[in-house]
Amino acid sequence: MLKPLVLAADVGRRAVRTAAKAPGADLALARAVVAAGRTVPAARGDTLRPDRSRLGALHEQAADVLFTANPDGAARLLAATDVARIDDADRLERLARRFLAVDEYEAALRLRRRAVDLQPENPVRWGALAASLRRSAAGGLVRDSVAGLVEGPVAEEEAARRALARAVELAGDDAEIRFELGCLTFDQGRTEDGLDHLQGAVARRPDARWLIEYAHRARRPHVLQLDRALDAYEQALDRAPHSNVALRGVISAGARAGQDWPRLWAAAMRYEASLRRGLARRQALAAELEPLVTAAHLDAERAETIMALLSHAETRGTRLRWATTSLIVLRLQFAGRLRDGFALRRRLAERTLDWLGRSSGGHAGHRQKVLAALLALGREQEALELIDPLPWEPDSRRGRRQLEKLRADAQLAAGEPGPYLEYSSQVRSEVPLPGEERMAALVAGRRVAVVGPAQTDDQLGELIDSYDVVVRTRFQAGFVAENAARLGSRTDITYYAGRDQELLAAEGAAAAEAGDLALVVARPLSMDAARGLLGGELPEWLRVARHDFSLCYHGALLGVPRIVYDVLQFDPAEIALFHADFYAGSQAYSAGYWEEQHIGFGPYSKMNDVIASHDLAGDFRFMQAVAATGRLTAHGASAEVMALDLDDYLERVEAAPLFG
Template structure:
């Protein structure tokens, strides 16, 4: 829906610009948008009463576009409101909906508090109030997918819990309220209780919506839950309820490839989805699906995969193609079969499709611009990408929008080997929003020689060189080294980076290491900060942001470390013990055990294919090396010297990427 929204936003912006020439017209337009809602049922009420109408959904989107395009008028209207004099709870809710979209959380909360006062016996008012209480006011730090850690809303969780309890007392049999309680507890309170409430909600509702099942599936897939099978089953249920629902199908693909990797099962879901799509060429599309089925069959080998590749080539010649998510599933199937040339060629085709579909008119919509730039950067169209983001393509209406645009511009420069815009942007963001641990990290890294030591066993024995650096950084904590490890890895760890799923488990160990002088700092991912419930110790920092223009996910662990360290202007970064998965094993002995030592069902290593892009990882690291600040040592240098075709060939031949079937 992104492109239609952008088209609508462009039209709305033109209309608002025209109206702005008339004194008072902007405020009148904002008032008219709110008033138009009296003819439609708000989304929240639709959910509680189970009376969905397509026209209501369309009005909701159109109203949001118009209100956002007329932010000045909306803000003037808010200043003129005398909330205490409004006697219609319905009017108050319509206003609150609009101001929530503008992130005017305090205004929306006041409106919904007044609505609950007017209709205390209406459970809808208490559910709506609970929604606002979870975004009660500014003051928190949240993670924006592009800008990273930014100013966000504070949740009054206990008050929200009380509001939902009141709603349930008024309507104890309503599964929507149960679902809302589950969301609140899972996101902000007791997650096991929240998960159980979400499960009860879908089982209690006679016809639970596809979106409810998708939400439950997303909860099961969270790292702290990680029940991949239940997540897959819930996504499949969501897809059965709405076979044309792309979000549900994407969930099926990702969970199936993370879990048991039953490719035949995934292809059945793909056939269900493709058959439900209301687009031209259905007969040809389903014929192609049938032709590709053998490559997804149980026990399919190289011959079946090769035959499928031939069929894809024939379809391409005819101008036939499958949907974006089905093509992504084929990319994954080829990748796990180690047919990397064809897999990355297909993904490049997806980037071309994305760029063509999105177009270059973003209508002040940063999410559209981010998707477009990601596709262009993946295609190597750096000059066009830069022209579309630097100088800033429009005057942003909010501070967060300004941060997103500036961040994307810095990332376009970085992929071309220019780090200074990123360094400057990071410094500006630090001045705007200081983060815990950042100054200590700056003291440790700025102007220093930094060694980043990866987890692969490359055969290099450069431990003495590693120890000569001022600071040694690793993706996991190591404080004890045997003789073989000393030769390969060096003898110390100064800073340790952890992923979201590792951090909570290792905090007590890290705390002890810091106390013993064996470690100076731990760094976690930006997206993990909001879920870290304990008090932040001085030695723990969450980095500010990731590279924002990855077409298929952000950088992997080492890439994230390099990107983060680079922003603090070290004198030099030395990179060791990384072969970009071209070696004999994915990791050195002891780094990951059992199923997580390589690709296969339920392995964490599957993420290198499902959540990241190996070719772009190699390219981004090469770009950072081009800044002159990064130097690879040993095997790292050899792999960075490869061009992309040669690197892809290495991936095709790499024992580290073989699965049980490969």
């Protein structure tokens, strides 16, 4: 859906900008967009989350484009609106939804309060008010998929809970109310209670959208209830077999959890059957592939046969759908056929480019996908030409930040760190975040050692301790002390992955409170989880990283590359890398770093994320790009591995004990 929506949105924006140049036309256009909602109501009087017809969904998309493309008209409409004199609750809701589209949170809240005054016995009005109270005013933070943590709304959580409680009183144990309560409870940090409310709601009303939203929360890194997520994604796919989001959720959750390949393949076949065009040819190809992909042991001969069948079918114009092919990529890689899997993923990247094209129509998410696909194919120069200079003039400051971030990351991937340093400095000055001043004081202009957890023979502890700042993954005092000759004895900064938030709140917090650490860093997507686990406040020793590298084609950067990316933004004199062999060594982690069951791939292993949620080839190319800037120096086993070319590196990983 992304490509046609982007192109249509671009046409709409151009038309609005042209029409709005006439005197008074911008206000008339804004009024017309809101008034048009009367023919396709945003919500009926007896439901909070209405099922939208195709016409209703189209209206919502068009209205968002037309309203956001006309900010002057929206502002003039807001100034001309006397909320106290509006006696139509449906009209108030249409206005609220439109103003939310342009981030006028306080205006939407005023409108919904007025709607409650008019219809105090209508649970829908209280539910809408609760939603606005969760986004009541500017001045907070939200996570943007491109730019990371950016300015957004703040929440009046207790007031929202009271409004939702009133909706419960009026509607009883209604499925929709319970779903809203589950979202609010989960987002306040009461994870298990929130999931239970959501599960109860979808049991009564198994709507595909609800099931997907529930599953997304169940699989978040700090939750990782993967079987729960998998069941919900499968139910969503049963009800919406055309849903690419549902199938990709099934594949991600299933590959990280039980790795029941026949079950995942069956889901992919339901998805394939939802597209009639070319179905007979695709089903014939799938029938040949099924015994190979679903085999308990996928050996070299079976893997070669899979690749040959796919190549032969493609020459005849037959391809399985993108998401189904991505399942085959994971199956090959978990079987130790990394190079075959990455060759197939590069073909997926080429398909992404063929489908999306290069005309992003002012849509940063579209441009992000195009740039990520080009980098996956090693076409950095083409990526730069599509983002530098900025390809369009954004409608908002957030839109500009998205493009600037994409440009900075593309430049870094091409070996030029300057734009990333400049971008990071600018956003820190505009919207300071807790812990950033302390991080800058520790890192800027200093020599930083980044120490990974790999098992190597390097005895570099003395050299590591000679650096100004020592950074480690997941701090463990006993583990460091036992391995001081290899790993050094000091730790100044430690990073925790999203899945390790409970460890952060336990061992990381204890070490920081005792003065053994200067700073603990969590990922951007972990902000709410960290706050919830730490009693609702962020202590001075905790920093939530602002942003991640935005141009990964599959997943996000793994731990050590992510740390290097984050440290780099503070302009250190040098980053030195130790004990990170990127899974090409004798074992994944040093003895004692993780429990025995998590040092290789297999059902429910934490190691599964390395393949299911990340991209070893992309990470390796990223690290070599950073080394090319002159800002990163690798030592010992890290230097040996980073000197390899990509194919030799992947061959080394394939031979590692990870695959058993």
